Amino acid sequence: MTQAALINDGATARPVMAGARVLNAMTVDVEDYFQVSAFDDYVPRTSWSSFESRVCRNTERLLDIMDAAGTRGTFFVLGWVAEQYPDLVRTISLAGHELASHGYAHRLVYEITPEAFREDLRRARGAIEAAAGVPVLGYRAPSFSITRDSLWALDVLVEEGYVYDASIYPIRHDRYGIPDWSRHPHVISRRHGRIWEVPGSTVRLGGMNLPIGGGGYFRLLPYGWTNRGIDRLNASEGRPAVFYLHPWEIDPEQPRLPVRLSAMTEFRHYRNLNKTETRLRRLLKEFAFGPVSEVLNFGPATPANPILWESPKTKRLSWD
Ligand SMILES: [Zn+2]
Numbered sequence: 123m124t125q126a127a128l129i130n131d132g133a134t135a136r137p138v139m140a141g142a143r144v145l146n147a148m149t150v151d152v153e154d155y156f157q158v159s160a161f162d163d164y165v166p167r168t169s170w171s172s173f174e175s176r177v178c179r180n181t182e183r184l185l186d187i188m189d190a191a192g193t194r195g196t197f198f199v200l201g202w203v204a205e206q207y208p209d210l211v212r213t214i215s216l217a218g219h220e221l222a223s224h225g226y227a228h229r230l231v232y233e234i235t236p237e238a239f240r241e242d243l244r245r246a247r248g249a250i251e252a253a254a255g256v257p258v259l260g261y262r263a264p265s266f267s268i269t270r271d272s273l274w275a276l277d278v279l280v281e282e283g284y285v286y287d288a289s290i291y292p293i294r295h296d297r298y299g300i301p302d303w304s305r306h307p308h309v310i311s312r313r314h315g316r317i318w319e320v321p322g323s324t325v326r327l328g329g330m331n332l333p334i335g336g337g338g339y340f341r342l343l344p345y346g347w348t349n350r351g352i353d354r355l356n357a358s359e360g361r362p363a364v365f366y367l368h369p370w371e372i373d374p375e376q377p378r379l380p381v382r383l384s385a386m387t388e389f390r391h392y393r394n395l396n397k398t399e400t401r402l403r404r405l406l407k408e409f410a411f412g413p414v415s416e417v418l419n420f421g422p423a424t425p426a427n428p429i430l431w432e433s434p435k436t437k438r439l440s441w442d
Pocket residue numbers: 151153158224228263264265
């Protein structure tokens with residue numbers, strides 16, 4: 123099937139407003155500094171428990187920063203983290219934020235089988251829901267690893283009752299991306315149902331999609347890159363941005379790995395860690411942000427809201 127046949131891009135044509143401003147999505151991928159994909163070659167999963175964990179204090183600091191700005195967001199929690207620190211998951215939820223899943227073991231989707239993916243999804247959701255007692259409706263793959271080679275993952279997500287996915291980045295990158303994918307939140311129809319896709323944010327420049335959605339792009343490039351990019355999406359295109367960040371990105375004191383990293387990995391992970399918090403505080407003042415469910419304008423699960431209505435996960439939920 124062609125991409126055009128899969129996509130109904132009209133589903134979120136009208137942006138949700140916060141006063142006069144477009145509401146953008148604030149998202150956090152809750153994982154520890156040693157769990158990033160770039161360290162996969164150096165840090166076996168069996169050794170995770172032996173590292174000094176910083177995820178709770180860093181996430182709590184992010185919660186404080188967002189609280190000070192009156193901002194709520196979506197926290198995609200790694201299942202392994204939820205299992206180790208259920209109180210953290212509860213704290214996030216009680217502070218009024220939305221919980222979603224970042225998978226269990228931070229495995230790249232295009233490197234595992236559909237069966238293993240389903241297992242990973244179930245284990246993560248089980249841990250997050252057990253910790254907080256609220257339903258998990260959204261998913262983001264580790265390192266945006268839903269690519270052309272792993273679009274089957276969308277079918278698994280639909281079957282597992284997910285309402286939205288935030289795993290596709292419509293850019294060219296060495297580890298992820300589908301450069302010609304739709305750039306704004308949209309509905310994808312698959313064989314067994316529909317799902318919202320919430321792609322990482324880009325602006326069009328010189329016929330290319332350039333990433334402005336957070337993470338390394340926020341930390342490594344000047345602040346104006348993100349600021350102007352979001353402004354352009356909101357003002358010129360009338361569309362929401364989807365911004366993402368990791369708790370370890372505001373932690374310049376995090377322990378360094380006891381191995382020699384490649385210059386590129388070193389640069390991407392450690393550069394400007396001391397600048398992120400100040401930039402984030404500024405960003406939260408300059409734009410309006412909320413959780414993904416509000417940007418997608420989830421209402422009650424009624425027939426008028428078909429994706430929620432059809433999802434086996436939300437059918438029995440009361441949204442009043
Ligand atoms: Zn991650």
